[in-house]
Amino acid sequence: MSDPVLVEVTRGAIVESRHRGAIAVVDAAGRRRAAIGDVSQAVFPRSAVKALQALPLVESGAADRYGFADAELALACASHSGEPRHVATAARMLAAAGRGEADLACGVSWPASRDAANALVQAGERPSALHDNCSGKHSGFICLACHMGVDPEGYVRPDHPVQREVTAALAALTDTELGDENRATDGCSIPTYAVPLDKLALAFARFVTGEGLSPAHAKAAQRLRAACTAEPAMVAGSGRFCTRALALFGSRLFVKGGAEGVYCGGFPDLGLGFALKCDDGASRASETLTAAVIAAFIPLGAEERADFADLLVPPVMSRVGVRIGEVRPVAGLDEALR
């Protein structure tokens, strides 16, 4: 496998580091609109498919039963920064089903937000599983189990009824068989399945259009997407890529990142989905590539272009705040995408 260099990191006039990767853009019928690098390689989408993993929560009626509004649904699709509103929303989701933090199996981690972490320290507290970036998704899983009338215990196991529902939704949207052979374990202990990059793009073309989906899947997808559009701050956190891009482009875009350099999303108005993987797993490269994909498919006004500039070509700054380099898509990428 030798994917092309797609992102360069410069220092002064010299390229200091290079990131390779692959990008698939397809429509809901699976027709390729753009294909850069090896788009049939199987990649673990990680958190980039959280919105697909949340489909059963909505479809089953659990979200309605527990009174979930946009904030809760967006948090179920989120890799959040552990800010107070994220923690409070996850706690509210669990409480709605009569459950709590002790039921979360994602593990404990410090909030990604330094402000949130420092606020915990100042209060003399330690992080809990609610602060983990996956606590919204896991709260959704626990609520789904309760709604299904099954014990949430062991809900991260591939053979638990919750994961069987989640895996079935992923398999349906990606047209991919998901089983022992392509399964590994995510950082939050749930199964993650390696799926061809172009099938992930297909899944998101379907997710943002409803085309090729059962009516129930299509309705749930529409509701989850609307929730993320309405509550972008819930999907990631202050200043983060997904939150900023969702806030900037509203209903013209769906986007979600995952660990190890994966981003997925789609353009509802264009009927297109995309998926990309940076070979080395770097977030700075996958973010810049995602920004390049967005800029290639959404016509940006002058104001949007200004607001988007530091996502498309993030500066490399010295620690006294001087711009000393940049992270940029390679020349010609824009043309290759269109």
Next chain:
Amino acid sequence: MSDPVLVEVTRGAIVESRHRGAIAVVDAAGRRRAAIGDVSQAVFPRSAVKALQALPLVESGAADRYGFADAELALACASHSGEPRHVATAARMLAAAGRGEADLACGVSWPASRDAANALVQAGERPSALHDNCSGKHSGFICLACHMGVDPEGYVRPDHPVQREVTAALAALTDTELGDENRATDGCSIPTYAVPLDKLALAFARFVTGEGLSPAHAKAAQRLRAACTAEPAMVAGSGRFCTRALALFGSRLFVKGGAEGVYCGGFPDLGLGFALKCDDGASRASETLTAAVIAAFIPLGAEERADFADLLVPPVMSRVGVRIGEVRPVAGLDEALR
């Protein structure tokens, strides 16, 4: 440029991400002992050459004048974690020359150590320039200026007498012309120069043997290396790669990492220096490669091999502490290095 894949990151049985890179191992006469990838590519060594940048501090007599022991000299070569001992040592260095934190031009950053950062928050304090990972190097620069009788103001500029001394030492050890064409700015605002990878390896073969150096350079190199060996905790911080490797291998190894995937070092007993660059700038890959280089050139006893195992093949862990993958050198790398 297409360097080979040298590090794989697995999840379950599947390779999730891949890192490419180049490795040069040479003797003090510049003879290549191992060359993987493009070893004549110019790379910014960043903090990997801090020990070379500290040569004028020792050679000039400044270190003796200000009474620097191993701890101060090791900190001058360090990218430290901002732990209390690092901060106190930098402050002591500055005070010895009648200077203080306000003279530091590196910028302010939170300690890399979460414990150190949390301790600051608990004490109701904010980080200062002393907590910045480069504060030891910068304190050395300021002391050098004072000893030279020049105003430290502007000591990060390429044309300041301090940087002229530092650049001359770098140029001498690397046999490379350093000027406007290969200069950019490091994160701490000092100049960084792009140098061919095999010339960096040559510089460290010279640094660890003294061969090919002026007597003054050789004596200063010996003293700095002894200081890092004696005070490995000063060179990085608790649990970090350089600190652990220096502590484990003592005088058999010199090693120092830099940002954007660079490591340099040498094996004094073997008369060899090495330099490596991970193309994408990832530290996890450059650390694993450095461990592979060390394991190829230092015969490890059973106990050393056990202590070194998690540096050579770092586990990928879930957030509940289960091993779900690993970061590993590619098959055949060990043979290619020997």
